[in-house]
Amino acid sequence: xxxxxxxxxxxxxxxxxxxxxxxxxxxxxxxxxxxxxxxxxxxxxxxxxxxxxxxxxxxxxxxxxxxxxxxxxxxxxxxxxxxxxxxxxxxxxxxxxxxxxxxxxxxxxxxxxxxxxxxxxxxxxxx
Amino acid sequence: xxxxxxxxxxxxxxxxxxxxxxxxxxxxxxxxxxxxxxxxxxxxxxxxxxxxxxxxxxxxxxxxxxxxxxxxxxxxxxxxxxxxxxxxxxxxxxxxxxxxxxxxxxxxxxxxxxxxxx
Numbered sequence: 138x139x140x141x142x143x144x145x146x147x148x149x150x151x152x153x154x155x156x157x158x159x160x161x162x163x164x165x166x167x168x169x170x171x172x173x174x175x176x177x178x179x180x181x182x183x184x185x186x187x188x189x190x191x192x193x194x195x196x197x198x199x200x201x202x203x204x205x206x207x208x209x210x211x212x213x214x215x216x217x218x219x220x221x222x223x224x225x226x227x228x229x230x231x232x233x234x235x236x237x238x239x240x241x242x243x244x245x246x247x248x249x250x251x252x253x254x255x256x257x258x259x260x261x262x263x264x
Numbered sequence: 265x266x267x268x269x270x271x272x273x274x275x276x277x278x279x280x281x282x283x284x285x286x287x288x289x290x291x292x293x294x295x296x297x298x299x300x301x302x303x304x305x306x307x308x309x310x311x312x313x314x315x316x317x318x319x320x321x322x323x324x325x326x327x328x329x330x331x332x333x334x335x336x337x338x339x340x341x342x343x344x345x346x347x348x349x350x351x352x353x354x355x356x357x358x359x360x361x362x363x364x365x366x367x368x369x370x371x372x373x374x375x376x377x378x379x380x381x382x
Contacts, residue, residue: 142342142346150353153310155291174335183317185347186349187315190311197354207269208316209317209320215279216283216284219281220328223285239373240377250367
């Protein structure tokens with residue numbers, strides 16, 4: 138599980154996620170947590186990964202603090218919806234939803250990677 | 265509310281819901297939407313996502329903690345290697361093309377979907 142956590146952190150840093158996509162299955166398969174417990178527990182490590190990762194990326198000049206703050210501060214409504222739904226819905230349904238979501242974004246990003254570097258970076262004021 | 269703020273609000277709400285539902289930080293939602301809606305480049309989207317994730321995941325921990333679902337000991341056990349990983353991952357990311365970031369992301373998502381379904 139410690140190796141899974143290390144790899145999850147690396148992927149998190151690479152692609153800008155907290156690593157939950159690996160923590161959750163790791164905690165279920167290797168540490169005998171239920172899907173729901175694994176999801177809740179995963180978030181503890183996600184906080185640390187996000188904090189350290191954001192600090193590093195800030196140093197590299199890849200952080201737009203105002204956007205991050207806006208997303209974070211405007212998320213509580215969604216979090217409340219999600220916590221209640223996670224407790225009301227069957228765990229198998231949650232797993233299928235997670236899988237479908239993952240495939241949807243995978244398709245979008247694969248298309249983007251294949252399409253090549255035509256990237257009109259929209260004009261914006263410098264930070 | 266400006267269109268830009270409205271988009272950020274939509275991303276925040278979506279990411280918050282997915283975070284609490286799936287035990288992730290919401291980065292799988294935030295990164296693609298920052299790129300598509302707000303014109304972030306890949307690296308900017310990932311850095312900004314990590315910062316937003318901190319706030320979202322903190323809320324999620326508090327919410328799930330109230331329902332007694334958090335196994336704090338196991339959470340703290342996996343934290344040190346995860347932090348070491350993210351330092352290495354962000355350093356590595358500076359050395360690869362941005363398209364590769366998208367490609368790695370896509371592969372990761374397909375793999376995690378397969379693990380959950382099978």
